[in-house]
Amino acid sequence: MFGDMMGMMGKLKETQQKVEETKKRMDTVLVDEKSSDDLLNVTVTASRIIKSIHIDDALLEDKEQLEDYLILILNKALDKAEGIYENEVAAVAKDGMPNIPGMDMFK
Template sequence: MFDMMKMMGKLKEVQENVKKAQEGLKDITATGESGAGMVTATVNGNKEVIDLEIDESLITKEDSDMMKDLIIAAINKAISEADVKSKEHMKKATEGMIPNIPGFDLNNMV
């Protein structure tokens, strides 16, 4: 028979584990580079830019448009990698907690 109290307890446990996993996202880092490494951006699992390195040879007024494009490309690559790592982190943190229900994806909670 279906035990509603047991299910509610399990749901609370899942919520706590998801919260802990989300807090751990700040410790995940991903790096993207562009321009053969001339620009490197690092983001965390919360998709926040935490570091940016620009090769000194790019820092001239004439190259500002190119530098802007390279920075955007590096940040977008880093965010994309962080998204993949974040989903893997959340999947591991909640693995085995609830049954595999089609359409129910805890990754959407991040």
């Protein structure tokens, strides 16, 4: 039994390391989002860091419209990024969980 416990602890430590590596990798996964009329394009990482924003000159003439576009498109991009991040980290964590009877909440 003690050997099983040590094996489980080792597997948990390995899983924790894989989760951390996955989180770092999310810094390199890019998510692009653009407005339907292609006047605004944003790129964020899966770890929700804004990398670039491209604004068409036509939007620069209407501050209110630009603000609305920024809010809408940034929120869409960040929602996508969050979904990717959560799915990737959860998959790694689930894959690395030891088989403990009664603890099947991750399956």
